Amino acid sequence: xxxxxxxxxxxxxxxxxxxxxxxxxxxxxxxxxxxxxxxxxxxxxxxxxxxxxxxxxxxxxxxxxxxxxxxxxxxxxxxxxxxxxxxxxxxxxxxxxxxxxxxxxxxxxxxxxxxxxxxxxxxxxxxxxxxxxxxxxxxxxxxxxxxxxxxxxxxxxxx
Numbered sequence: 405x406x407x408x409x410x411x412x413x414x415x416x417x418x419x420x421x422x423x424x425x426x427x428x429x430x431x432x433x434x435x436x437x438x439x440x441x442x443x444x445x446x447x448x449x450x451x452x453x454x455x456x457x458x459x460x461x462x463x464x465x466x467x468x469x470x471x472x473x474x475x476x477x478x479x480x481x482x483x484x485x486x487x488x489x490x491x492x493x494x495x496x497x498x499x500x501x502x503x504x505x506x507x508x509x510x511x512x513x514x515x516x517x518x519x520x521x522x523x524x525x526x527x528x529x530x531x532x533x534x535x536x537x538x539x540x541x542x543x544x545x546x547x548x549x550x551x552x553x554x555x556x557x558x559x560x561x562x563x
Contacts, residue, residue, distance in 0.1 A: 409488040495531035
């Protein structure tokens, strides 16, 4: 079953960052969610690629190398999200913004996680390498945390 990401509609991508250590992109969405992208992405409009993740740091004969974090924000600034659609087969993610600008991820691995969306109250949506999208609700995360705590307490009692 395809996860419902319609709660993002009307939100704005407020910040784009790149973490050199993890080689991961972070898109902050209206302060309520963070999209972590571990795969290639691009911004398109009409029939044109405006910017792609591989452009980051490239000079292409320009005076200065491209800072894709700055350029992406210029292209997406103030544009509300109109739709969010994960592909049912590949788990590629398509986020349509106002003004015919589209952010698309490309799941380029059969094993690695392509992206992770952390939403309100800690809900997580994880695009697995096989094209599957796993959803963790905050309640499930708490159970996992409590189980870990209980295991640690049990371990401490055996000393």
